[in-house]
Amino acid sequence: MRLYVSSIIIIAFIVIIDWWFVRYVSRYKGRRARILYWFSIVSSAAYISFFTSIFLASPLTADVSGANFYDYFFWAITWNMIWYFPRFVLMVLTFLAFLSGLISTKFKTKVFRPFNNVFIIIVISLGLYGFFIGRSLLIERSFTVENKQLPASFNNYRIVQLSDMHLGTMANSKDRWLRFVDKINKLNPDLIVFTGDLVNNFWTETLGWDSVFSRLHANDGKIAIMGNHDYGDYIPWTTQYDKVMNHTKVKSFLTKNGFQILENENVSFIKNNDTLIIAGVENWGHPPFPKYGNLSKALQETGNLPIVLLTHDPDHWEGEVLDVNQNIFLTLTGHTHGFQVGMRTKWLTFSPAAWRYKYWGGMYQVGDKNLYVNTGAGFIAFKGRIGMWPEVAIFDLKATSTN
Numbered sequence: 001m002r003l004y005v006s007s008i009i010i011i012a013f014i015v016i017i018d019w020w021f022v023r024y025v026s027r028y029k030g031r032r033a034r035i036l037y038w039f040s041i042v043s044s045a046a047y048i049s050f051f052t053s054i055f056l057a058s059p060l061t062a063d064v065s066g067a068n069f070y071d072y073f074f075w076a077i078t079w080n081m082i083w084y085f086p087r088f089v090l091m092v093l094t095f096l097a098f099l100s101g102l103i104s105t106k107f108k109t110k111v112f113r114p115f116n117n118v119f120i121i122i123v124i125s126l127g128l129y130g131f132f133i134g135r136s137l138l139i140e141r142s143f144t145v146e147n148k149q150l151p152a153s154f155n156n157y158r159i160v161q162l163s164d165m166h167l168g169t170m171a172n173s174k175d176r177w178l179r180f181v182d183k184i185n186k187l188n189p190d191l192i193v194f195t196g197d198l199v200n201n202f203w204t205e206t207l208g209w210d211s212v213f214s215r216l217h218a219n220d221g222k223i224a225i226m227g228n229h230d231y232g233d234y235i236p237w238t239t240q241y242d243k244v245m246n247h248t249k250v251k252s253f254l255t256k257n258g259f260q261i262l263e264n265e266n267v268s269f270i271k272n273n274d275t276l277i278i279a280g281v282e283n284w285g286h287p288p289f290p291k292y293g294n295l296s297k298a299l300q301e302t303g304n305l306p307i308v309l310l311t312h313d314p315d316h317w318e319g320e321v322l323d324v325n326q327n328i329f330l331t332l333t334g335h336t337h338g339f340q341v342g343m344r345t346k347w348l349t350f351s352p353a354a355w356r357y358k359y360w361g362g363m364y365q366v367g368d369k370n371l372y373v374n375t376g377a378g379f380i381a382f383k384g385r386i387g388m389w390p391e392v393a394i395f396d397l398k399a400t401s402t403n
Contacts, residue, residue, distance in 0.1 A: 151274030163334030164376030196227025
């Protein structure tokens, strides 16, 4: 049902945008206006035909064979973002100018219209840059995390975090990621953690990626948890068996490539009789998706030992984590992608994700508890990233008692 509703909304969006744009362009004279006029009509017909075709060709249910039909919809969404969204913004700006009644005809001709043209060129250029270049970057973000209960043996302990790979939309990125793996290994991590959303929906998305994940190396190994997309809850499955087997095969990919999966459990790392706990929960999310995460189970027998918690959804931090008594001094999450659009600089940080998530990207602190929201290394729906570049996060733990 969700697929039907979203498809109707997208087609309606396209029809409205093109209807408005044709009327907008028809007011102007000359060859360029006529070209835009007919190009808009043809592009609208092509888009609606493409979207309708993939909708009608998509199976009503999926089985464990894992045919990744959703990728065609992601191409349609990418086309939408690059070509239609800028015109939607232009429509909104024009409508606001009309409502204001304060813009003179001369101002519209001399200033507003040229501004519109420049604005559209910039927005379309950003979309193309995000598709061709932005999604291929990998930014290193480094942090020092201090904790007074961290034992001296774990001073300068380095954790490297990856999140939200969404392999189904990165099928052509394997060679680039082999180079990224070498870059990550040179960071000399003590521990590599992956905080969920390995795939979009299907286990078959992992095929061919063994060479990447098996080559990741850390002194104390690799740990992973599951994200909301890894359970197959977005897909109408033919049988419950198909769904369970799909999820099992996603986990099998990680384990055979050296990752220990934490499902509401914890593991102890011991150095010189000192202990650091890494706890991991299954996905803890909001409806309509189930809360698989069980924090109390994941923290069993941890006492007052220092804990690094892995949980996919940052809403879990305020939902439960901040209320527990255990010493969870660092929580690592992902999930938001920073909506794959935004800006993270020393002077300015913004993303539309802030309208949905209180904690959407970067480091947050409440008392002696730290939360890091990794904006991910992959992408979904829109096959690109604009300003919110793919990232790997590096955490150097500091025992404050040794300073």
